[in-house]
Amino acid sequence: MKSQAMILPSKIHRSLVGGCLALAVVLISPHHSLAAPKTAVATNDFLNSIGVVSTFPDRGQPLARTIEMVRYCGFRWVRAGIEGLSDEGPTTIQTFLDLHRETGARLNWGLVSGGTDVKKLVETGRVLAEAGALLAFEGNNEPNNWGVTYQGESGGGTASWMAVAKLQRDLYQAVKSDPVLAKYPVWSISEPGAQRDNVGLQFLTIPPDAQTRMPDGTKYADYANLHNYIYHSHSPYPADNKTWHAADPTAASRVDGLFGNFGVTWGRGFQGYTQEQLNTLPRVTTETGVAIGGSVTEQMHGLNLMSMYLAQFKRGYAYTSVYLLRDRTDEDGNQSFGFFKPDYSPRKAAIYLHNLTTILADKGTLAKPGQLDFTIEDQPETVHELLLQHSDGTFQLIVWDERLSGQDHVTVQFGDTRASVTTYDPTLGVEPVQTLSNVRSLEITLSDHPIVIALSPSMQ
Known part of the structure; x- marks a missing residue:
C-alpha cells in the first residue's frame, strides 16, 4: 500500500512505508472551499x-x-x-x-x-x-x-x-x-x-x-x-x-x-x-x-x-x-x-x-457531527468514501475501492491544511501505516479494500 502527500516546497515530514517514501508539506495559503463541505456521521x-x-x-x-x-x-x-x-x-x-x-x-x-x-x-x-x-x-x-x-x-x-x-x-x-x-x-x-x-x-x-x-x-x-x-x-x-x-x-x-x-x-x-x-x-x-x-x-x-x-x-x-x-x-x-x-x-x-x-473504536457520543471540506479528484466509479467523526472530534475518512484487479491512484484534497493526518490499513493491522504533518492533499493508491484516514483539526 503506497500513500503520499502532494508537494510544495516548505516544511516536509518524511515517512518510509512499505518501501515508499511519503511526503507531506505545509501549504501557506488561505482557506478556500473545494465544494460544499460534507457533514460527517458519528463513528x-x-x-x-x-x-x-x-x-x-x-x-x-x-x-x-x-x-x-x-x-x-x-x-x-x-x-x-x-x-x-x-x-x-x-x-x-x-x-x-x-x-x-x-x-x-x-x-x-x-x-x-x-x-x-x-x-x-x-x-x-x-x-x-x-x-x-x-x-x-x-x-x-x-x-x-x-x-x-x-x-x-x-x-x-x-x-x-x-x-x-x-x-x-x-x-x-x-x-x-x-x-x-x-x-x-x-x-x-x-x-x-x-x-x-x-x-x-x-x-x-x-x-x-x-x-x-x-x-x-x-x-x-x-x-x-x-x-x-x-x-x-x-x-x-x-x-x-x-x-x-x-x-x-x-x-x-x-x-x-x-x-x-x-x-x-x-x-x-x-x-x-x-x-x-x-x-x-x-x-x-x-x-x-x-x-x-x-x-x-x-x-x-x-x-x-x-x-x-x-x-x-x-x-x-x-x-x-x-x-x-x-x-x-x-x-x-x-x-x-x-x-x-x-x-x-x-x-x-x-x-x-x-x-x-x-x-x-469509539464508545463515546457525539451530539452534532461537524463538517469537513474535502474532495476526491477524478473519483473512479469503484472508489467510495464514508466520512465519520469520532466522539473526540477527530474526523475518520474511510476511502475504499472495489476492484477485482488493478489499482486506482486518487488524490484527496482538503479545504484547509490539516496539522496531522494518520492512515490505517485494516488488511495489515491496527497500527498506523503512516503519520504526516501539515497536509493539504493526500495521494493514495487503492485496490480492493478500505483505508482509514484520521484527520486532526485544521491549522487555521
Missing part, C-alpha cells in the same frame, strides 16, 4: 450498524465461544429471536442477557422461521428491553421459504399471504401498544417481494388507494428489511463494485434488493414505493453474506464482508447483519459463510473486521 452510528447472524447453544455453539467471537470482531448487535428458545434450555432468555452483558451487543428480536407466537415475542422482548439489550423487533424470516399458520389460517410460500400479513399487523400493534416496548422499531418481514397475492407487505404502512387486499392504513413496520446477498442468480460471479451494487436502492441492482421487495415486487410485480420514496425509505438488512468456494477465495470473502458494511451504511442501511458468525455444523450447505471456522479459528474476514472496528 458510533456506523459501528452500531455492524451486526451478525449466529447460532446459539441449542444448535451446539456454546455461549462462551459466541461471546469471544462477538467481542473479537466488534459486533454491536446480533440477529436472534424466539426460535429454539425455552425455559429449560440450552438456549434461554438468560443466554441473551448474558451475551449482552459480556459484549454490549444488542438483539433484534424476531419470530424467525415460521414463528407465530406474538405473545411470547413481546414478553421476552420486554425482558430484554428492561436490561437494555433490545435493539428492535423483526417479522417472519422469509415466509416464501417457511410458511406460517396463524389463528388457524395457513399462508406464505405459494399460497395466499393473508396469514403472514395479519401476523405482521398484529405484531406491530402488540409492540406499539406496550408501554415498555412502544419506542422500539419494528422491522418488516424479509422477502415481501415473494408475495403471491397483494396483501401490501411491500409497504411499511399501506398508503391510500393502494388497491391491496389488506386495508389502507394497515401498519406493518418502521423499517424495510432485506436479505440482499451479494451473489445472486442474476449476479453470480465476482465483479467490481460487488457490495456497492448489492446495496443499490434502484432497479439497477441485480440482487434481491430494495427495489424488488419494496418498489415493484419480484414475484408478481405488485406496485410499492416510487424510486423517490425508496431513496429515503428506512431500511435494514438482517441477512447478507457470501460463501467461500469456486471463484470466491477466503481473501475475497474477507474483503467482500468488510466492504459490505461500508457500502450498506453509505447507501442508507441503518443496520446490517452478515450471515454467519461461525460455520454451521448442523446444516448442509452452510459450511463456508462464517467469519469463523467450525473450530472457532478466525478467517480473514474476522481478522479484517476486528482491525477495522479496533481502528475506529
